[in-house]
Amino acid sequence: MKYLTRSLWVLVAAALISCGGKDEKKEKENIQLGNYEKKEVAKPEASEPEGDLVDMSNKGVGPVENVDLPDEIDMAMAKEGEEIYNSKCTACHKPTKKFIGPAPIGVLERRSPEWVMNMILNPEEMIIKDPVAKQLLAEFNGAPMANQNLKREEARKILEYFRTLKETN
Ligand code: HEC
Numbered sequence: 001m002k003y004l005t006r007s008l009w010v011l012v013a014a015a016l017i018s019c020g021g022k023d024e025k026k027e028k029e030n031i032q033l034g035n036y037e038k039k040e041v042a043k044p045e046a047s048e049p050e051g052d053l054v055d056m057s058n059k060g061v062g063p064v065e066n067v068d069l070p071d072e073i074d075m076a077m078a079k080e081g082e083e084i085y086n087s088k089c090t091a092c093h094k095p096t097k098k099f100i101g102p103a104p105i106g107v108l109e110r111r112s113p114e115w116v117m118n119m120i121l122n123p124e125e126m127i128i129k130d131p132v133a134k135q136l137l138a139e140f141n142g143a144p145m146a147n148q149n150l151k152r153e154e155a156r157k158i159l160e161y162f163r164t165l166k167e168t169n
Pocket of ligand 1: 085088089090091092093100101102103104107111116119120127132137138140143144145146148150158
């Protein structure tokens with residue numbers, strides 16, 4: 001019986017020691033992990049995915065102050081918009097994938113229609129004055145959105161086309 005008690009104690013002591021050892025090891029790992037995590041956090045801070053920034057109340061800077069979007073999409077208008085987009089925008093934008101510029105899919109869930117039209121019609125001023133456009137410029141490594149000298153109606157048609165974009169396009 002005595003022998004048994006003693007060996008039990010030995011076991012308990014061994015367990016305690018090994019636990020202590022584990023804790024120490026864990027602490028060391030945590031410190032290493034801490035450093036690692038800090039580095040990982042610092043990176044996105046410098047280049048946050050600002051393109052995902054949602055600001056529906058911001059109308060941007062430019063000639064467009066108010067756009068009424070009827071619930072129903074005007075498919076004829078969207079078709080014309082698609083044609084203009086294909087000739088003037090696809091050098092830098094793919095409809096559903098990030099390219100030289102962001103993908104316009106879902107842009108109207110991130111930005112107001114006025115903002116999008118001002119970005120199309122007045123990008124030079126937007127990237128200087130508008131906080132979201134400024135961040136986009138940084139995110140796209142300083143590649144500026146190009147002014148394609150569109151008329152307001154043309155920008156409006158492209159906006160309608162953007163409304164039709166779905167993941168399958
Ligand atoms: C020479 C390349 C280039 C061309 C051509 C171009 N863009 Fe851009 N566009 C960009 C870049 C780069 C950005 C993001 C960086 C920035 O805004 O400066 C951008 C941003 C945008 C944004 C903001 C997107 C968002 O997610 O907020 C819209 C909208 C847009 N472009 C529409 C158009 C339309 C419409 C056309 C055609 C009339 C066009 N762009 C032509 C390069 C281009």
